[in-house]
Amino acid sequence: MAVTPEPPAEPPAEPRIPAQQVPAPSGSAQPAAGQQVPAQRSAPADAGGVFAPRPEPIRGGEPKARHFVRLKLRILGNTMRGKKSRIWLFILGIFFGLWAAVVGLAVFAGSSVADEGLRPTLAAFAGTALVLAWVLVPLLFFGVDETLDPARFALLPVPRRTLVLGMLAAAVVGIPPVVTLLAALGSTIGAVIDGGIGAGLVAVLGAAVGLAVCVAASRAVTSAFAGMLRSRKVRDLAALLIALAGISCNPIFQLVFALVENGESKQATTIGGILSWTPLAAPFVAYVDAIDGNWHLAAARLAIGVAGVATLLWWWLRTIESAMLGTASTAAAKKAKAVDGKPVRAFLPAVIRSLPVGRFTGLVGREVRYWGRDPRRRASLISLLAASVVIPFAFTFGFGTGSSAQEQEAARQSIGMSDGALILSLMFAGAFVGLVLVNQFGNDGTAYALHMLTNVPGQIELAARAIGVGILTFPLLAAGTVAVSVLSGHTDQLAPALGIGLCSYGISVGAAGITSVLAPYPMPDTTNPFAMNTGQGSAKSMLSFVSMIVTWVLTAPLIVAFFLLPGGLTWTLLPVGLVWGFALAWVGTRLAGNLLERRAPEVLVAVTPKLG
Amino acid sequence: MTYGREVTDREPASALALRGLSKRFDQKVAVAGVDLDVPTGSFFGLLGPNGAGKTTSLSMAVGLLRPDAGHAYVLGHDVWSDPVEAKRRLGALTDSARMFDRLTGGELLAYTGLLRGLPQDVIDARAAELLDVLGLADAGRTLVVDYSAGMKKKIGLACALLHAPRLLVLDEPFEAVDPVSGALIRDILVRYVRNGGTVIFSSHVMEVVERLCTHIAILADGQIKVVGTTEQVKGGRELEDVFVDVVGGRVATGAELSWL
Secondary structure, eight states, X not given: OOOOOOOOSSOOOOOOOOOOOOOOOTTSOOOOTXXXXXXXXXXXXXXXXXXXXXXXXXXXXXOOHHHHHHHHXXXXXXXXXXXXXXXXXXXXXXXXXXXXXXXXXXXXHHHXXXXXXXXXXXXXXXXXXXXXXXXXXXXXXXXXXXXXXXXXXXXXXXXXXXXXXXXXHHHTSSHHHHHHHHHHTTHHHHHHHHHHHHHHHHHHHHHHHHHHHHHHHHHHHHHHHHHHHHSHHHHHHHHHHHHHHHHHHHHHHHHHHHHHHHSOOHHHHHHHHHHTTSTTTHHHHXXXXXXXXXXXXXXXXXXXXHHHHHHHHHHHHHHHHHHHHSSTTSSOOOOSOOOTTOHHHHHSOXXXXXXXXXXXXXXXXXXXXXXXXXHHHHHXXXXXXXXXXXXXXXXXXXXXXXXXXXXXXXXXXHHTOTTTHHHHHHHHHHHHHHHHHTTHHHHHGGGGHHHHHTTOOHHHXXXXXXXXXXXXXXXXXXXXXXXXXXHTTOGGGHHHHHHHHHHHHHHHHHHHHHHHHHSOOOOOOSSOTTEEOIIIIIHHTHHHHHHHHHHHHHHHHXXXXXXXXXXXGGGGHHHHHHHHHHHHHHHHHHHXXXXXXXXXXXXXXXXXXXXX | OOTTTTOOOSOOSEEEEEEEEEEEETTEEEEEEEEEEEETTOEEEEEOOTTSSHHHHHHHHHTSSOOSEEEEEETTEETTTSHHHHHHTEEEEOSSSOOOTTSBHHHHHHHHHHHTTOOHHHHHHHHHHHHHHTTOGGGTTOBGGXXXXXXXXXXXXXXXXXXXXXXXXXXXXXXXXXXXXXXXXXXXXXXXXXXXXXXXXXXXXXXXXXXXXXEEEEEETTEEEEEEEHHHHHTTSOHHHHHHHHHTOOOOOSSSOTTO
């Protein structure tokens, strides 16, 4: 990236800087008004020698957006250099990505070859779903890839426009954006078949603009949420917003199901029509107008998409700037003297103050405090709680809440999940606990050194962490299950649902314990709790999938039992699930503890940002 | 108030003994066989340029980084095969590792005390006293993450001192510390050594080492180049001259950097 110095095209205007206010030194005369700063005595001509400062900084070339892309590629390459395991994980990631791309391609291609009346609606919904996925998935599960942290550029003379375009261009480099683009290109098939090359080109353009909308939206929203989560006042509001966003996807699912089931639905067409005039879906629908020959409409929709990208980028930049400025002072320190001679009592959270004071209580207490104070943990805990309430709600009410009774009944029959919906949803919800624990050592980073210096045994360490998260999430999951089953009129399923939910909860805690010791990875040191490194992070975070699948497989026997058992006996799943879940949580924690006992130094190296 | 002190077995001559410690990262050899004896009751300075392997050596000595070869003994106990006994006698301040910095100073001390297995009343008394002496009591509910660099060093030192260890291993205790905090840390360490404790710390600030230390070792390229009492090492010269000689630096002649 050789930047050749070039002389400025025209002599730059003298920068106007207000004169410095010099406090008048007492006892000395006030300097003349026009010359507040006393002139420095000029050095003899030869005194400066070769080190004489130049009057003007040397001008380099202007930074370009493509430099950001190259920087990101170089970082990606460097993280994999000489690390076979990382290359394998990267290849695994590509395979996952290809699979997702094929599925997505099928969806978009399918919607593009649907019949005339259905095509715009399906395209609108597919596009909206894609953008929403880009916004919600980072918030709930993985975080955004912040290999290039915008704060790093704060000191470089990069114009703001270049910075934003460069960050956007760099954000498009990666597996998920490529997958998205491939999927969205699926609509080209239908466009070319029905509308010829011209419509096909519009479809390609639409896919590109759509991808930009996805990426920009995900950046802007995570960045804004990061800001909200930093301040304590709004963080509960943030939790509520995520929950509401999740629940609001629900009607969309219903409409899509109704549409696919019945072939058409007035509501769906209306909503699809509205969506296709918003940046969410407009770029994905443009080709439909092109097929019909309405070129100016197609252009208008693409323009809506571009305008949406511009707005999102502007918003993103604002939140970046406020984050860069206001990191230090957000946590207003209370000056009250809180020590008053009883630090131990002050340290232990109220929930566990009744337990005997000692090492284990201390560990649990620190975990509980950290779930509340560490922004990254707080974000994932909030997402977890939101998800574990949203998912049961979405599953139980989502299927078959059509407008009429027949529709409702039809939907239930066709999907055939009315009985199992609650049960299955709890299996999913319980397994999410594992997701927040899967990199628990990476979240703490090198602070774990203290536990090594004080000889905390591995099993005690893991058990304390499991109990810490349990204290916070267990009551809510149980209460949520009761609430959903009562509200949806499935009280007869309450016992088996609780059993299965708690079983999968326990198994996921055990599985995540093992994963967290075997594959910890460092987290970037930024203010954004949703940020993660691509090179190592996204590849290793796929292990959270593995641990989730393991959880589902081990919970599966109970699900099978639920469908096989006569209705009167399903209550037995409550004790069985509790015992099975608890047993596996115990086994997992024991195993992970033994592993940690042997691997503690390796875990510390793995979570150290420099060396990892 | 004798918690920690009572683990006084007959103290061996070396509070910390390193034998053939070595470590390589990928292709790069960071530490190539370090042998070192830190006499009991000494104030030991480990000098070395950046990248000499100071942090790596001390991390291996306190049991945070697994050495490729070699042993480390704290008052006769092998850190890697007998960690419980070794670490009870050892207090460490690491420069590279973060603390659990989302706790307040008092909470961090209480947590460290609980992990060390100290009784509640002992922790309360010592934590309050340490916060007071180190001038951190005014910080109140401020989280350690919002502390200044000097305050972070001081709370780290307080955590290392809480269980009254016999040996203190400090990685860069004076790095990024203002003169006032630096003087305070120095006073506390001097008093600790006078009461029979042993300190080894790494640094590249010559003045501090020259003023405080009874013994000095110079580490460069992953090996101990010079070791001995301060007088032996200096041999009548300025410590800085000895250091540059041993490490082998270069001096700017004035011909380069002409574009500046």
